[in-house]
Amino acid sequence: MTNTPRVSSEWVERGRRGDRGAIEAIVREVYPLVRNVCRGMLNNEADAEDATQNALINVVRNIERFDGRSSFTTWVYRIATNAAIDEGRRRGRRRSRIVHDESEVVDEVGTTAQNRVDDADQLGSLLRQLPDEFRVAVVLRDVMDLDYDEIARILGVPGGTVRSRIARGRTRLAELVGNQTDDNERHTPHA
Amino acid sequence: MNTPENFERIDDWASRLIDDDIVLDDVDPTSRAAVTERAERLRMMRDALLVSRDDTSTITDDTVTRILATSPRHRRVGAYVAGLAAAAAVIAIVGIAVSSTGDSRGPSIGADATTQTKVATVESAAATEAPAATEAPAAGQAPTAMDVSGGDACPDAVRPTIIPLAVIDGEAVEIHWSAVNGIVVYRISDCSVVLTTTP
Numbered sequence: 361m362t363n364t365p366r367v368s369s370e371w372v373e374r375g376r377r378g379d380r381g382a383i384e385a386i387v388r389e390v391y392p393l394v395r396n397v398c399r400g401m402l403n404n405e406a407d408a409e410d411a412t413q414n415a416l417i418n419v420v421r422n423i424e425r426f427d428g429r430s431s432f433t434t435w436v437y438r439i440a441t442n443a444a445i446d447e448g449r450r451r452g453r454r455r456s457r458i459v460h461d462e463s464e465v466v467d468e469v470g471t472t473a474q475n476r477v478d479d480a481d482q483l484g485s486l487l488r489q490l491p492d493e494f495r496v497a498v499v500l501r502d503v504m505d506l507d508y509d510e511i512a513r514i515l516g517v518p519g520g521t522v523r524s525r526i527a528r529g530r531t532r533l534a535e536l537v538g539n540q541t542d543d544n545e546r547h548t549p550h551a
Numbered sequence: 552m553n554t555p556e557n558f559e560r561i562d563d564w565a566s567r568l569i570d571d572d573i574v575l576d577d578v579d580p581t582s583r584a585a586v587t588e589r590a591e592r593l594r595m596m597r598d599a600l601l602v603s604r605d606d607t608s609t610i611t612d613d614t615v616t617r618i619l620a621t622s623p624r625h626r627r628v629g630a631y632v633a634g635l636a637a638a639a640a641v642i643a644i645v646g647i648a649v650s651s652t653g654d655s656r657g658p659s660i661g662a663d664a665t666t667q668t669k670v671a672t673v674e675s676a677a678a679t680e681a682p683a684a685t686e687a688p689a690a691g692q693a694p695t696a697m698d699v700s701g702g703d704a705c706p707d708a709v710r711p712t713i714i715p716l717a718v719i720d721g722e723a724v725e726i727h728w729s730a731v732n733g734i735v736v737y738r739i740s741d742c743s744v745v746l747t748t749t750p
């Protein structure tokens with residue numbers, strides 16, 4: 361696993377007691393993780409920044425209640441994914457319009473440029489079109505590089521469900537890419 | 552046979568294959584070629600998404616400050632600071648009242664407290680009932696710490712005394728404070744509440 365923040369248990373304990381220095385250190389340390397989750401989920405810098413700040417505010421507000429039943433990092437991931445999903449829903453109406461507009465642009469270039477499917481930004485844009493439950497699983501696996509067990513702990517679902525959501529999310533994403541590249545020789549049934 | 556079910560199974564195998572959850576030997580031999588081909592495509596997508604991650608950004612100091620300001624403990628501390636500021640204002644009033652020589656009326660604690668948004672006064676009713684008490688005595692008549700023996704005159708189980716004796720607008724008061732319950736100012740003469748803060 362990569363991108364794991366180095367948050368010591370001492371920091372967490374001090375943070376739970378309200379130690380401002382420890383809380384500040386935690387906020388700074390987990391920021392990249394939270395931001396990357398939100399960017400992966402939202403693929404829009406402004407929305408991702410809003411979601412990131414909301415997630416960090418939730419970390420600060422609720423750290424006193426962190427009970428240690430999961431690892432602190434798992435807890436932060438959970439908060440980050442929830443904040444990103446909430447932000448996405450809040451901006452849903454605007455997002456629908458943006459996705460629609462961007463799809464039109466992608467249509468224009470995608471049909472003639474197979475190599476564009478590898479472009480991370482384009483993939484991120486397509487990823488945003490997946491349902492929340494598939495998107496979050498794919499982001500945690502393919503963007504954050506977490507293993508199945510960790511994703512299961514974050515989402516609070518069995519490992520088999522995680523495997524299934526990742527596979528189906530990737531399949532949907534491949535379909536979307538295929539739709540952009542005239543390489544859509546088959547269709548996998550939607551969930 | 553190219554059924555949707557077969558495609559779904561191939562996708563599932565391909566996804567698990569690129570995650571090293573299975574090896575190709577675990578796949579049905581008749582599907583291995585299709586799974587391998589599909590896995591290659593999914594792997595390209597995964598590689599592209601993986602590099603989209605950006606570990607280098609850092610949070611700005613302003614953002615950290617904003618976020619920390621939302622801490623419940625921080626907000627409580629803010630309330631206590633406001634309470635302490637009110638107490639300081641009270642003490643300042645004492646100084647004014649004590650040193651006042653020409654003005655027959657000292658500054659009103661109620662008016663001063665309005666500058667503290669988290670401070671609530673309970674003085675106004677008492678002030679109207681006993682207007683004489685709100686008037687500062689003439690110079691030399693104002694009670695001071697020398698005139699009134701201070702101490703724990705007004706017991707408070709949850710807020711210990713922090714200032715046993717102060718004079719507000721000519722009246723001796725006792726100031727209590729605790730982190731959980733905030734500040735309360737008691738009139739020593741009858742232990743009625745002059746002022747309290749909301750933590």
